[in-house]
Amino acid sequence: MKRHQMLMAGLVLVLTAMSQAFAAGGDFKEGTDYEVLKTPITADTDKPFLIEYLWLGCPHCQALNPYMLQYEKDHPNVEIVRKPGIGPKRWVLDAHIFFALYETGNGKLFAPLMDFYHNLETKERRLPDQNxxxxxLKSHNIDQKRFNEAMTSFETMNNLQRTLKEEQSINLTAVPTVVVAGKYKLLAPAEGEGDAIKRYFELIDYLLKKG
Structure with missing residues (x-):
């Protein structure tokens, strides 16, 4: 009887340990869910941080954005650093627009700008032109002349070059791509809903704790 009790107690301990491991992200695997970067990426913040590489016109980025915004709201101790993917010619133009938005002090309008791209694509099947x-800009009381100057400013050009080098160093091939703590590049797909999206953010939490 004692032997049976000891076996049962041991089984309980094993199951408890397994449960804790899975709760802590024990089912996440390097090489499948994430990649450890050879050269970490830094960010100008003292907080734990995520770097999200995106394109304003990307439907997958647009679909992920509400979840990222909610995560940002629910985790004020974590900073999300957003950067534009730099690829084809159109992406480069939108990267200029992205950086000009922040350079003119209007970074808070990032989400409305992405929604603007999404709504135009949904209604008219096209990307925004200069008009x-x-x-x-006019609808948000942003000075058009100042914004246009910021699009080609020295700071914007530096940001473009620095971001391009980062993306080359991590072998960025698709957006959205999230890098956690400057060390872990997520390989899991940033799409879906319900359990799929829940697992995506559980992976982020796991890697933040991993540090």
């Missing part, structure tokens, strides 16, 4: 962007 559309001017209309967005």
């Amino acid at each position: 559309d962007i001017n209309g967005f």
Whole structure:
């Protein structure tokens, strides 16, 4: 009887340990869910941080954005650093727009700008042209001349070059791509809903704790 009790107690301990491991992200695997970067990426923050590489016109980035915004709201101790993916010619233009938004002090309008891209694509099946962007600027009381100057400013050009080098160093091939703590590049797909999206953010939490 004692032997049976000891076996049962041992089984309980094993199951408890397994449960804790899975709860802590024990089912996440390097090489499958994430990749450890050879050269970490730094960010200008003292907080735990995520870097999200995206394109304003990317439907997958647009779909992920509400979840990222909610995560940001629920985790004020974690900073999300957003950077534009730099690829084809159109992406480069939108990267200029992205950096100009922040350089003019209007970074808080990132989400409305992405929604603007999404709504135009949904309604008219196209990306915004210069007239559309001017209309967005006007609707948010942003000085058009100052914004246009910021698009080609020295700071914007430096940001573009620095971001491109980062993306080359991590072999960025698709957006959205999230890098956790500057060390871990997520390989899991940033799409879906319910359990799929829940697992995606559990992976982020796991890697933040991993540090």
